[in-house]
Amino acid sequence: MPSYELMVAAALVGALTFYLLFGGADFGAGIWTLFAMGRQGQPQRALIDQAIGPIWEANHVWLIIAVVILFTAFPPAFAVISIRLHIPLTVMLIGIVLRGTAFAIRTHDISSRSDGFTGAPPIWHRIFAWSSLITPTMLGIILGAIASGRASGPTDTIREAFVDPWLAPFSITVGVLATALVAYLAAVYLIMESSDPELRRLFRRRAVMSGILVIILAAIALFLTHDGAPEIYRGLVQTALGRATVVATALVHLAALWAVITARNLLARFLAGVGAVAILWGWALSQYPYLVEPSVTIYDAAPHSTLDILLASLLLGSIVLLPFLFYLYKLFKGDVLLHRHD
């Protein structure tokens, strides 16, 4: 049987996976609002609001589950991350607050209609769009910094302690990659959400462009691991398993692009999701057993009496929650997924 520490770490990666696939796509949809301002953007905004409105708050909770697992089971890692990455974490939180508030104001204003019209000032569209962009960028920078090993670097000056851990080409690239990835997921998902051929064409085009961008950025990030994240380089480039993972990930992404272009929408959705998960898991596995490179591992954990209870509550919570979550998606996405794919 795998150790408790490993099981809890797997649950942590699991929560991040769901957050990427669901919560990430909500941020991605927000990013596309950047190109949907003014009156002519109204149908796109209506599509985005309808797609994420009923589910974004539930999707957002995956992040909270992840952070709770982190601070309950792996307190030393949580402390290092909270201290050394204070700045990007704070910016990410501001993004989260602004995104949620802006979305609520724009969709639940007294004058808001389901066709995308709202009497709330148009500045809220901009705030929604920009905060949707900043949040995944910051989260990507944070994950990149954790992987880079710089979060355990020297602490002699303020710059060394609080800026250098994350202000580096590798983590910045991962930030941009995360942003492109969620925008790509959202575009792929939104193709199916719309019944308007015009909008479908638009998001198909955007899915292709952002998908290509994801592949380019992932390649740059992989290239930068050599100097920027040595442990990841060792894991992904220097082992046969790592190289196989990289090739498989690339193939899945190409297949997803092919499915997008040939309008196999449901398959595209599936493959885009698998491709995104492959990137996340490639990072997680190459970093194993480290939680924060190169000093804190998953074995720097809370006592087993805590992990016991945490695992039990995660299991129990999932048993109760997954049917609820399934019901939510069936209610609001059932017709999209079952009847309208072509």
Next chain:
Amino acid sequence: MISDLIAARSQMAMSLGFHIVFAVLGIAMPVLMAAAEWRWLKTKDEAYLALAKRWSKGTAILFAVGAVSGTVLSFELGLLWPSFMERAGPVVGPLFGLEGFAFFTEAIFLGIYLYGWSRLPPRAHFIAGLIVAASGTASAMFIVTVNAWMNAPTGFDIVNGEITNVRPLVPFLHPFAFHETLHMLLAAFAATGLLVAGIHAFLLLRHPSNQFHKNALVIALVVGGIPAILQPASGDLIARAVADHQPAKLAAMEAHFVTEAGADFVLFGLPDVSSQTVDYAVVIPHGLSLLLHGNPHAIVPGLDQIPRQDWPPVAVTHVAFQVMVVCGLIMAGMTIWAGWRWWKGRLEEDRWLLRMLLATAPLGFIAIEAGWVVTEVGRQPWIIQGLMRTSQAVTPMPGLWIPMVTFSALYILLAGVVVWAIRRHIAATMAVSPDQGVGRDTA
């Protein structure tokens, strides 16, 4: 320039003070919505359906702000107090875990509730509303239990200054947690119910014959009034628990400087720590001993039993406690007045009652903020009572005034925006007649 410790404490206080307003509304508004919907299912009166929809639309904004400001808090625990979380995480983390799942349930069913008016049968929709209310209540119980643990830590041993032998189930059954949770939940329902009652009282003053607002007023008074009447009893319970677990906090609340038998109850007043006196106070002889121990001659330990460096800020704690108690008593009084008018019939025709309901509408939230000041400032200088000082827990990150100022500005802005948005909702109900559907299905 303020110290990093003060900046961190201010940021945490401000984040909590902001979040708690929305958390409380998120717990109690679903009960109001569900009550209105239940009345609609029972009576088939469309005015109740319109009311449920109207309330739910405003709640959607409040809930979103509550969700994101709660996320900020879960990270701020580490951003501001990393050493605290490093020690407390393994002991109280599972409570946060269950809170996460309760919040997850709440978010799922809120989505179903807000967007599912036309997708669900009415009864199922009503049940979704009940689940939102129940899971919101459960979230509050888990979070307040964590706070109870900070006030009276249990579930571990200290060996050589390190936390060992962690038993994370023990905090779940914390004796303090029951009192604190009960007090908080009653406060949530009382504050929300009476706030909503005040808003509809205002609208009734403008439109005296409007059935929509009459219905709303009665539901809000029932949901808010019953807890408001029970709250003083719960306050008595919690005060006794504080006297047992945190004598320093109790002494600060009462500005009780010197240990004595037959201690007086000090009402109002401004404590002066240097002279150990309370100016402008109303003194009830032997009142404190009587309240805490049922015996007018019982001994109540004062601050003189506590080393000076372990004193909480006395003036802040005492004044906040007075504010909370006075607000709570006024709310209970308002409920009794309203209940008496309702008993006599024609509740909504007493224009003075309506005016006073409007004037006292915010008191519940003032009491909640003051109550949290009592429990948090009253625990200082400890972040975990008797175990870890707040100053030992603060992050080494310099320049903490920057995030403090940033979040303050952000939250002040958001508070203004939320008030603006809710005002638009309220303004829109002014023109509404009861037979006219006001809710618009957003799905």
